[in-house]
Amino acid sequence: MHARPALALLISLIFTCYPAYAGHHGDAQRGAVLAEKCEGCHGGNGNSRIDGFPNLANQKYFYLVKQLREMRTSAQGRTGVIDKPEHDYSELLRQRRSNEIMDAFVFNLTDKDIEDLAAYYSREPCNAKSDGAVLTAPQFDIRCQVCHGERGIASNRNVPNIAGQDAAYLEQQLLNLKGASENDGAQKRRASIMEGQVRHLSEQDIRDISLYYSRLPCR
Numbered sequence: 001m002h003a004r005p006a007l008a009l010l011i012s013l014i015f016t017c018y019p020a021y022a023g024h025h026g027d028a029q030r031g032a033v034l035a036e037k038c039e040g041c042h043g044g045n046g047n048s049r050i051d052g053f054p055n056l057a058n059q060k061y062f063y064l065v066k067q068l069r070e071m072r073t074s075a076q077g078r079t080g081v082i083d084k085p086e087h088d089y090s091e092l093l094r095q096r097r098s099n100e101i102m103d104a105f106v107f108n109l110t111d112k113d114i115e116d117l118a119a120y121y122s123r124e125p126c127n128a129k130s131d132g133a134v135l136t137a138p139q140f141d142i143r144c145q146v147c148h149g150e151r152g153i154a155s156n157r158n159v160p161n162i163a164g165q166d167a168a169y170l171e172q173q174l175l176n177l178k179g180a181s182e183n184d185g186a187q188k189r190r191a192s193i194m195e196g197q198v199r200h201l202s203e204q205d206i207r208d209i210s211l212y213y214s215r216l217p218c219r
């Protein structure tokens, strides 16, 4: 089987073209102060205990920066702050990530705020405790492992860790990505790399894989 080396090569090529946010790694101490506003939903140090809300502790710095920038763009677009000619909403309609709950918290963040917050959360230890035994991986998990690592901890800096993440949150994201190409203009999340991965999964597959990853140790 030569499929995996070939796939790995293809993926490294994809990531070469993937937007990486160069620059500093942020000021985690300043980020900790900014993060006080986020505690109510994401927990004291990024370890959320609310069903459906993501843990942020020990998540990848570059991944967090990318998500926060995308959600900020959506929040600003929604309220008309981004001043676009009326006929050119194409970019906003194909927004990459959008969630109204987050709008108020990302709307006014500067690039530096985002980097500092990402620096803070990426360095906090993840303490998520699984509420059940580790499950057997669904067979198609072999595909996910190529990018997300053997046990949901990715080695690539642009790929999020998904081990120990909240199950309901994972399920919602996978459903959002599966629905990304439908309902044009109202997507919650677009990420072409992932859209191809989830397109052929059934809702049951998505439930199974989400539960599977949620129970793996997050570090």
Ligand code: HEC
Binding pocket: 034, 035, 037, 038, 039, 040, 041, 042, 052, 053, 054, 055, 056, 059, 064, 067, 068, 098, 099, 101, 102, 105, 106, 117, 160, 172
């Ligand atoms: C009122 C609750 C709430 C508050 C407060 C809040 N968030 Fe969120 N956050 C959410 C929800 C819900 C999601 C999931 C969004 C989705 O489904 O796309 C989320 C998603 C995120 C994500 C994406 C996580 C991932 O794994 O992709 C990041 C990063 C994030 N929030 C950072 C922050 C930061 C930084 C703050 C404070 C400045 C903050 N949030 C405040 C509710 C909140």
Ligand code: HEC
Binding pocket: 011, 054, 066, 140, 141, 143, 144, 145, 146, 147, 148, 158, 159, 160, 161, 162, 165, 170, 173, 174, 190, 191, 193, 194, 197, 198, 209
């Ligand atoms: C080719 C590489 C690749 C493969 C294969 C892959 N992923 Fe991903 N995955 C990514 C990247 C990159 C992201 C971040 C997308 C973004 O920036 O929004 C991601 C995001 C995710 C997220 C969202 C995490 C969060 O915190 O919101 C989940 C859940 C996920 N992947 C699950 C899976 C599952 C399940 C599979 C297998 C069916 C899989 N992935 C296969 C690269 C991959």
